[in-house]
Amino acid sequence: MSDILAGGRTGPPLAYAIVNTAVRFSPLLLLALGWEFLGLTGLVSQQMLPGLGEIADAFSSMLFGGELLYNTARSISRAAAGLGGAVVVGVLLGLLMAQFRPVRLLFNPIVQIFYPMPKSALIPVVMIWLGLGDSSKILLIFLGCLLPVVVGTYNGARGVNPFLLWSAASLGASRVDVLREVVLRAAMPDILNGCRTALAFSFILMVSSEFVIATDGVGFMISSLGDGGQYPAMFAAIFFVAGIGFAADRLYAMFARRALRWREA
Amino acid sequence: MSVTHLSASPRSRAHTASGISVRGVSHTYGARTAGGMLALDGIDLEIADGEFHCLLGPSGCGKSTLLYLIGGFIPVQAGVIATSAGPVTSPGPDRSIVFQNFALFPWKTVKDNVLYGLKKAGFNAAEREQRARHYIDMVHLTGFENAYPSQLSGGMQQRAAIARTLAVDPGILLMDEPFGALDAQTRRVMQEELRAIWRDSRKTVVFVTHDVQEAVFLADRISIMSARPGRIQHVIDVDLPKDRGEEILENREFIRLSEQIWRLVREQAVAATRGAH
Ligand SMILES: Nc1ncnc2c1ncn2[C@@H]1O[C@H](COP(=O)(O)OP(=O)(O)OP(=O)(O)O)[C@@H](O)[C@H]1O
Numbered sequence: 001m002s003d004i005l006a007g008g009r010t011g012p013p014l015a016y017a018i019v020n021t022a023v024r025f026s027p028l029l030l031l032a033l034g035w036e037f038l039g040l041t042g043l044v045s046q047q048m049l050p051g052l053g054e055i056a057d058a059f060s061s062m063l064f065g066g067e068l069l070y071n072t073a074r075s076i077s078r079a080a081a082g083l084g085g086a087v088v089v090g091v092l093l094g095l096l097m098a099q100f101r102p103v104r105l106l107f108n109p110i111v112q113i114f115y116p117m118p119k120s121a122l123i124p125v126v127m128i129w130l131g132l133g134d135s136s137k138i139l140l141i142f143l144g145c146l147l148p149v150v151v152g153t154y155n156g157a158r159g160v161n162p163f164l165l166w167s168a169a170s171l172g173a174s175r176v177d178v179l180r181e182v183v184l185r186a187a188m189p190d191i192l193n194g195c196r197t198a199l200a201f202s203f204i205l206m207v208s209s210e211f212v213i214a215t216d217g218v219g220f221m222i223s224s225l226g227d228g229g230q231y232p233a234m235f236a237a238i239f240f241v242a243g244i245g246f247a248a249d250r251l252y253a254m255f256a257r258r259a260l261r262w263r264e265a
Numbered sequence: 266m267s268v269t270h271l272s273a274s275p276r277s278r279a280h281t282a283s284g285i286s287v288r289g290v291s292h293t294y295g296a297r298t299a300g301g302m303l304a305l306d307g308i309d310l311e312i313a314d315g316e317f318h319c320l321l322g323p324s325g326c327g328k329s330t331l332l333y334l335i336g337g338f339i340p341v342q343a344g345v346i347a348t349s350a351g352p353v354t355s356p357g358p359d360r361s362i363v364f365q366n367f368a369l370f371p372w373k374t375v376k377d378n379v380l381y382g383l384k385k386a387g388f389n390a391a392e393r394e395q396r397a398r399h400y401i402d403m404v405h406l407t408g409f410e411n412a413y414p415s416q417l418s419g420g421m422q423q424r425a426a427i428a429r430t431l432a433v434d435p436g437i438l439l440m441d442e443p444f445g446a447l448d449a450q451t452r453r454v455m456q457e458e459l460r461a462i463w464r465d466s467r468k469t470v471v472f473v474t475h476d477v478q479e480a481v482f483l484a485d486r487i488s489i490m491s492a493r494p495g496r497i498q499h500v501i502d503v504d505l506p507k508d509r510g511e512e513i514l515e516n517r518e519f520i521r522l523s524e525q526i527w528r529l530v531r532e533q534a535v536a537a538t539r540g541a542h
Pocket residue numbers: 294295302304322323324325326327328329330331365493
């Protein structure tokens with residue numbers, strides 16, 4: 001599970017890996033060239049699509065001014081709290097649903113109905129409930145990230161090969177042992193996949209909720225820079241948060257790959 | 266092949282062998298739905314304490330099902346299955362099993378798979394190490410301790426599963442075609458090794474196989490099952506010396522028994538193919 005889209009795996013030699021990475025990301029260079037070109041033709045106003053140089057300048061002044069890092073830290077702490085809570089509660093709930101029929105009967109319809117709902121629709125609701133502080137955003141991110149984790153865990157735990165459960169039981173494992181040491185472990189690939197979706201959701205909800213209900217954070221920064229007409233700085237902040245999201249996803253994929261080493265034959 | 270044998274019943278656990286009594290056991294898959302399928306029909310089987318019992322029968326006659334019932338993995342619907350510990354209601358480490366499909370934990374290395382049951386059994390760390398090493402060596406997987414199951418061939422996975430089950434030294438050993446994925450040579454070595462373990466540690470073994478020679482080589486008694494729905498058709502005593510090696514293959518009684526059982530098994534197999542048309 002390295003790329004979202006399945007890609008070829010690179011071979012071991014370093015030079016090859018570097019070239020390969022360069023080739024893989026060359027479309028980004030094309031995008032940058034297209035961006036500059038579009039600005040030069042005058043088809044789109046310089047205001048709407050500032051040059052990359054201007055954006056870079058705005059970026060460095062925001063970075064050294066400290067506001068970018070401060071707001072990013074605020075945002076990420078909210079996302080981490082919401083996501084962390086969602087992973088803990090989601091794994092537990094998914095396991096319980098998979099193991100116990102009453103829990104399953106109770107939660108299945110709820111999960112099914114809320115799964116496809118765009119969670120940003122809850123922004124006004126959490127604002128009414130919890131106001132403008134951190135807790136409203138954390139709750140929103142928590143709710144948005146919960147279902148992918150629940151669904152991943154549930155599917156993984158339901159799909160466990162029964163022979164593994166029987167093996168453990170006949171080797172002396174108690175029911176709790178079986179749940180912890182076999183069901184949870186066997187469901188891990190699906191759990192980790194669910195968490196990856198949740199990670200992406202946490203970024204989306206973090207930024208979009210800060211557009212609406214916040215007095216700091218990257219989302220707030222982007223919207224207020226946009227309102228103030230400071231487009232180069234706005235784009236700089238957008239690219240920065242996109243880069244962080246990308247880096248988080250890659251780090252996560254590396255971690256997941258390590259955790260699932262046993263699957264690679 | 267290893268020479269040293271570990272103490273059969275360490276102080277941390279002593280699973281004494283026990284007989285197995287199967288009385289009037291029938292089993293229907295999908296019993297709750299309309300199209301339920303009768304897999305076992307009125308099985309009666311008394312397996313003595315310390316007996317090596319082989320089950321032979323055509324594919325699909327319910328051999329695995331019978332083993333799962335004895336193991337306590339699927340609930341007994343009709344009849345009774347009991348050991349000296351009482352009626353079987355759930356799985357337990359007194360009845361360890363080697364599954365037809367191995368069922369190794371794919372996220373554990375060979376060694377960690379073998380250690381799993383040893384930890385549950387309460388061996389201390391040094392004993393666990395020693396026993397794991399001993400049984401991994403016995404199944405010729407030394408050097409593959411740190412491999413994951415996905416990195417092993419089918420036959421190697423099967424041997425790892427055998428090591429995992431033997432390591433916990435169960436009183437009752439259930440084996441579902443445990444040598445099915447092995448080449449003829451390895452198979453022979455493993456058969457002799459299993460006979461030796463059984464002779465030295467007094468286990469009750471229920472061993473499923475398709476291989477008539479294997480059954481005669483290993484067993485005290487052999488049950489031949491009918492085609493589906495499975496019934497016990499014949500039970501045959503194997504009157505051969507306790508110590509059996511390569512030379513037994515030329516023993517007159519061995520050859521006679523093999524031929525007799527082969528004919529009986531073929532009758533059932535023919536009946537099975539006829540039934541399928
Ligand atoms: N989970 C199941 N659900 C429904 N039917 C099943 C199930 N497991 C087994 N059966 C059926 O029960 C019958 C007995 O199956 P079982 O696996 O016990 O046979 P077997 O003697 O072990 O066969 P083989 O020698 O091929 O391993 C088969 O006809 C099979 O189709």
